[in-house]
Amino acid sequence: MSAIRHALSTKREDDFALWYQEVISEAEMAEESGVxxxxxIKPWGYGIWERMQRRMDxxxxxxxxxxxxFPxxxxxxxxxxxxxxxxxxxxxxxxxxxxxxxxxxEGGxxxxxxxxxxxxxxxxxxxxTVIGAAMSRWIQSWRDLPLLTNQWANVVRWEMRTRMFLRTSEFLWQEGHTAHADREGAMEETLRALEMYRDFAETELAMPVIAGEKPENERFPGAVATYSIEAMMQDGKALQAGTSHYLGTGFAHAAGIQYQDSEGAQQYCHTTSWGTSTRMIGGLIMTHGDDDGLRVPPMVAPHQIVILPMLRDKPEDAELLAYCEDLRKALVGQSAFGEPVRVLLDKRPGKATQKRWSWVKKGVPLILEIGGRDAAGGQVSMLRRDKLWNDAAKANFVGLPKDDFVNRAAGELEEIQSALFEEAKAKRDAEITRVSTFAEVEAYFAPDKRYPGWVEAKWARPTGDELEAVIQKLKALKLTMRNTPLEAEPVSGDCIFTGRPAVERIYIARAY
Amino acid sequence: MSAIRHALSTKREDDFALWYQEVISEAEMAEESGVxxxxxIKPWGYGIWERMQRRMDxxxxxxxxxxxxFPxxxxxxxxxxxxxxxxxxxxxxxxxxxxxxxxxxEGGxxxxxxxxxxxxxxxxxxxxTVIGAAMSRWIQSWRDLPLLTNQWANVVRWEMRTRMFLRTSEFLWQEGHTAHADREGAMEETLRALEMYRDFAETELAMPVIAGEKPENERFPGAVATYSIEAMMQDGKALQAGTSHYLGTGFAHAAGIQYQDSEGAQQYCHTTSWGTSTRMIGGLIMTHGDDDGLRVPPMVAPHQIVILPMLRDKPEDAELLAYCEDLRKALVGQSAFGEPVRVLLDKRPGKATQKRWSWVKKGVPLILEIGGRDAAGGQVSMLRRDKLWNDAAKANFVGLPKDDFVNRAAGELEEIQSALFEEAKAKRDAEITRVSTFAEVEAYFAPDKRYPGWVEAKWARPTGDELEAVIQKLKALKLTMRNTPLEAEPVSGDCIFTGRPAVERIYIARAY
Structure with a gap:
């Protein structure tokens, strides 16, 4: 192994925002388009999106x-x-x-x-609005309900300040839109979608999230209730990674989505909508990235294993390549997460250490380096990207008999998937602080504190002017309320804002 | 079986254009959006697109x-x-x-x-243009070539007259864009994509096509050469179902796509682009549809088999449903075309004959009707949609022991796939007429001729004013040149337009 120290030029602790840009660029995930x-979105970034899309779909x-x-x-x-x-x-x-x-x-x-x-x-x-118009044509009777539709599409929201994956004028997403006979049916669907997102984020993306309801000022325009999953990034900020809305009958009134109930009376439908987008890729980067670049959870990695033959531009290369090709075939015959293992044999010319570094930055879960000696001895040299903290650290390479590795490859990938989740969850849990007074909030988010996490407070769910006052108080500290968790212990004690008996918990954080 | 005659209101021979609209509507594939x-694109139409997309991808x-x-x-x-x-x-x-x-x-x-x-x-x-700008950033040296990219996206071309799937202002497609060091490399890629499209159309869509080069007046704006696959619809018209373009160095000059060759000199890349779109769905309808609606080739059918239990709203239904569920499970365990068989058990309430008719119109390849007697006797009653020409024709139902059917299900689907192709190919081949003079062209496309097919002529590939004269002559007969087939016997004889020795064959037809 080379003694050359490959490294990103920015560490997370020095400048998280700059580190984020550098990871995207060095991992060749995306770039500015000039528009x-x-x-x-470049092949590595889009490949991750395709895996996410397939699994979410x-x-x-x-x-x-x-x-x-829809149009x-x-x-x-x-x-x-x-x-x-x-x-x-x-x-x-x-x-x-x-x-x-x-x-x-003038030629223009x-x-x-x-x-x-x-x-x-x-x-x-x-x-x-456009799907509502279609629903009003498609729904006549209670027999047509529930109507459950989804689309994968691009959408455009003109943004003044953009940041790759997190906030771009055009982004890719899925948007579910459903219509139901009553509030109960619609609420059930709203929460089903939310739970689907929670489980997807934690299972596929290995990204721990909190599922809960947004405070009323953070609702989707026109919604009766908005729910979200919120993830903590490594700089302590919150990222809203998916939302699900109960829209009541407002959109049904606007678009005329009506049905005849079993008694023959005309009723308005209760509708929902729910979406997740390429923004989740930003969440994935800021959850799992380290100072050497990205670490992709194996479930969504375009390649789960990359085989790197140590080519020497000599006749012996043929034998080495045959050994690696054998290994590749054996590995794609294995199954991880219910699918064939995805393996790339990287035969490109170039220095082995540089090629390794390119895959380290991209965050391929497992890298296998195979030299002539490995091939002769029926060995592989394995690097688990989740454990790598230093490109030069030989200690992270594990030598194994080839057959042993083939048999445990799927197991290694599954272990990496849960190790990434556990690591992120431990980090997040350590950065959530329970507070009982607003003074504690102010202390926690002291101006000199680098990368503060979240506070969990109790509140009485104020509305109107009282809520507005809370929002302003938080805004002064650059804080927002994230959500009130659905799965929380019963609450006792007082609201940190009003002093009245609290009714629920709420997370407060800086946010993307 | 019911004696009620379910039918579309329009037959192909009466009004092909109206029949086309009716199939799309009755098969619930798509509808006007109001925009x-x-x-x-409704679930059945989009489901077909998803299958096509997956296989093409x-x-x-x-x-x-x-x-x-890309943006x-x-x-x-x-x-x-x-x-x-x-x-x-x-x-x-x-x-x-x-x-x-x-x-x-004023409120607006x-x-x-x-x-x-x-x-x-x-x-x-x-x-x-926008991908060219990216290529100019990504390509520095001959080592970066060839650069092979593709995107799945929506595109917009403002159309004055639209027709669902065939010509819509917005449509969905894939567009491949590649850059190469030289003309040979780019031409090879152009023809590789063309051959991929030919094979896809004939294999997945069971739609026979002719792969060839478009005459120069039909080239993609800016292309040096444009190739297409052309399919014949049941009204004899041609449909261009996919195109592949060799772009020369024109786009490379415009966008500055340059590379350093192995000698250190700066060179412009040779680029290609190639695309297929939701238009192919229109081709599929007009190739395989019959007077009872659509017939979907099994390879791209969202459901390949629909099981229709003859429910009677009585306690016996439970047993019948259990039998059908058993059957469903046995079928999804089978594999056709390298994938698990796609089966729907349609438990919706409603009359069995109406439900059958809804699936007939949608063109599900195999419909299984299961009554109480079938269940008791371990039988299934099978309808092959490719053979159905009349909803009331009992003769098309085949009774089979359940296990026999399960074992032959994949085989039936594969047979349907090839039967649809053979049927379409026989129809098309019968409607291609070889001509030796322009007078024969005029006679073939006589104004009173209903649904004429194509003529295959020989020509000397005129250019400039001579070509313009040909175009005008054809235009007067509402005809266009489709393509000059790549795989054709050597040509002898004279050009039907110029009288000079012919150099190649060319197809002439009315077209969508």
Whole structure:
């Protein structure tokens, strides 16, 4: 192994935001596109998204939800029907006004004034309105309910400050939209989707989250209740990684989604919507990344194992490659997480140490380095990326007989998956502090504190002006309320804001 | 079985265009969205697309092409760099000019004049320009070549006349974009993609196609050579179902895609692009549909087998359902086309004949009707949709012992797949007529001829004014040249247009 120390130029503790950008760039996940606020998702980043998508889609289908595809464009008039909704989104939408270009007489192009649209079109920031219009056509009777749809799509929200994966003008997501006969059915679906997201985040992404309800000021525009999963990043900030909304009958009134009940009376549907996006990839990076780059949980890694033959550009290489190809075949015959193991044999020319470093930065779960001596002795040299803290640390390589490794490969991957989860959960739990007074909140988030975590407080769920006062108090400390956890012990004691008896717990944090 | 005759209201021979619309509606594949030129793809249509997508994606990945994702928006300046390209697309693009809405003072919304973009953005009609900009960043040396990328995305081309799946303002597709060191490499890739499309169309979609080069007037804007696969619809018209373009160095010059060759000299890359879209679903309908609706090739059917228990709303139903559930489990344990068989047990309430009709219209390859007597006798009653020509025809049901059916289910599906292909191929081949003179073309496409097929002619590949004259002559007969087939016998004889010695064959047809 080489003595050269490969390293990122930024450590997490020095500048977390810069480290994040560097990981994305060094792991070749994404880059600026040159188009304002939009990124290019490169093969390694997109490969992770594809694995996430496949697994999430399986969960969505298993719940009986049908995938559909709805238009990218939404007429202004559809959008204007739901007052709160439009208020929430009007500030950040891309507006199509023309359908043709024309020469400007100087060799350039301009929108053709003759081709101005009668009604401008919005590039969807979310699809409640256009899907609501479809639902109003599809639903006639109680027999048509529940109606369960989902789409995988791109959406656009014009953002002034963008950050790759976390906040981009265009992003990729899935949005579930369902209609039900009553509140009960809709609430059940809202919470089913939330639980699906919680389990997906913790299982597939190995990212511990807290599932709970958002305070009313953080609700989706037009929703009656909004639920989220919240993850803690390694800088202590919260990331909302998925949301599920109970929309009541507001969108049904706006779009005319009605059904005839079993007694023959017309009723409005209760609707829900729920979504997760490429933002989760940002969460994955900031949960599992280390000072050597990304660490990808094996369940969503495009390659779970990379085999690196130590090629020497000599005739012996042929034998070494044959040995590695044998190993690759044996490994893809193994199954991990219910799927064939994904293995890449990296035959590219180049220095072995540089190639290793490229895979370390990308966070491939298992790297196998195979030299001529390994091949002759029927051995492999294995590096578990979850344990690697130093590129030069030979100690992290484990030598094993080839057959032993093949037999334990799936087990290693499963171990890495849970080790990443346990590590992240331990980190997060250690950074959640219970407080009983607002003074403790202020102390916890003292200005000189680097990377504070979250506080868990109790509150009386104030509303109106009282809530507004809380929001302002927190805002002064750059804090927001994240959610009130669904699975929490019963609460006793007083609200840290009002002094009245508390009714529930709430997490308070800085957030992305 | 019921004596009620379920039927579509339009037959293919009476009005093919109306029949097409009715199949889409009755099979619940798609519908108008209320947004100009955009459709809603419903679960059955989207399910077919998902199967197509999965299989095409496997082929793309197997060819070593990496999926990426590029921005929806393209700055006007990017687009204007390739002169022919912009000429070809400028007439039909959606233009984003504002990024915010504002109240109009009368309760409505208008684009905010304060939020006008400095440079308008085009909603991508295709991505050569924005991917070219990325390639220019990614490629430095010959070692980076070939660069093989693909994306699955939505694109927008403003269409005045739209037709579901065939021509919609927004559609879904995959677009492959590759860069190579030289012409040979790029041509090889162009033809590899074309052959992938040919094989996909004929294997997965059971749709016979002719792979060939488009005449120069039909080239993609900016391409040096365009190749297509052309399918014949049941009304005799041609449908271009996929294209592959050799772009030469034009886009590389426009975007600055350069590499250093092994001698250290700067060279421009040779690029390609290739795409298939939801348009193929239109081709599938018009290739395999019959007067009872759609027939879906089993390889891309969301459900390959539907089990219909003849429920009677009586206690005996439980036993019947248990029998059907057993059958379902046995079937999903079988494998067809290398994947587990996809089976739906349709437990919905409702009349069995109506439920059967709904699946007949949707074109599920195999329908199993199971009554109490079948269950008691360990039998199934099987309907092969490819053979059904009349909903009331009992003769098409075949009674079989359950275990026999389970064992032959995959075989039946494979037989249906090839039967659909053979049927379509026989129909197409019968409708291709070889002609030796232009007078024969005129006679073949006589105005009173209903649903004429194609003619295969020989030509000398005229260019310039001579080609223009050919185009006009054909246009008068509403005809276009489709392609010059790659796999054709050597040609002898004279060009039907110029009388000079012919150099190749060419297909001439009416087209979608």
């Amino acid at each position: 304002r606020g939009c990124m290019v 399986d969960r969505i289908k298993a719940a009986g939800v049908d995938n559909c595809y 990218l464009f939404i007429p202004l008039s559809y959008f204007a029907k739901e007052a709160e909704h439009v208020e929430g989104f009007a500030k950040e939408m891309a507006v199509v006004t023309h359908h043709r270009l024309i020469g400007d007489g 192009l301009v929108p053709d004034p003759e081709a101005k649209l009668e009604e401008p079109l919005i590039v969807r920031p979310t699809s409640e | 100009r030129g955009c459709m809603v 496997d082929r793309i990945k197997a060819a070593g092409v990496d999926n990426c994702y 929806l928006f393209i700055p006007l300046s990017y687009f204007a760099k390739e002169a022919e390209h912009v000429e070809g697309f400028a007439k039909e693009m959606a233009v984003v000019t504002h990024h915010r809405l504002i109240g109009d003072g 919304l208008v684009p905010d004049p304060e939020a006008k973009l400095e440079e308008p953005l085009i909603v991508r009609p295709t991505s050569e």
